[in-house]
Amino acid sequence: MIRGIRGATTVHEDDGAPILQETEKLLREMITKNQVNAEAVTSILISVTQDIKSEFPAKALRKIDGWNYVPIMCMQEIPVPDSLEKCIRVLMTVNTEREQKEIHHVYLENAVQLRPDLSINQK
Template identity: 35%
Template sequence: MRAIRGATTVRENTVEAMREAVTELLDELQTRNCLHPNEILSVTFSVTRDLDAIFPAAIARSRPFWDTVPMLDVQQMYVQGSLERCIRFLIHAQLPTSFPVQHIYLQKAKNLRPDWSLPQSLHPSQSAVETKV
């Protein structure tokens, strides 16, 4: 079992903006990790207190094959001066331990983990040529 972290920010507290941000985040998750939803054991989404237009899990459940993934939405602890309009996830997936996990940090959330916001080790099915394009 492997854990994958990720986060993004939303431009405004609307269903449309949150749907766009969560979709981009999960698309990147699946692409960079060659991950299929049937490999996901669980997902916990957290949102900052300024986001309440829709549950991120509701957005995820509308994706193909995500409707059976156990998901939970929680509110991120507020810390004065912390990043606003932020959606985070912690995903547990059944992946080989030799698999190089790609943590996904997008938009302003790149500042949360600058070391993880850059492309990380290649998945064995990817070549160096593919990533340079």
């Protein structure tokens, strides 16, 4: 069965190093909490808000051993007024036997406010 795993985080500034660091942290957390291996991943989509321009967050995946061949793509989030700033969102599509309620979506940093209902169960 194919399932989507959601995740999001934020950075404090538009700078390459923090963008890669926070994205890698988010991806590793999504992978660990859902026990995902690279072969089970169909693709990963990453969106960023308009205020993130200095680096492709997708590069962070290449720092994780065994994930070189996973298709990944970055795009810009729609600019909704008063939306969360400096936000990186991830949608990882995986083949899994887990039920929808067993998927652990991950929200870090200021992105916790996007889905506080899901963030409560992250521990």
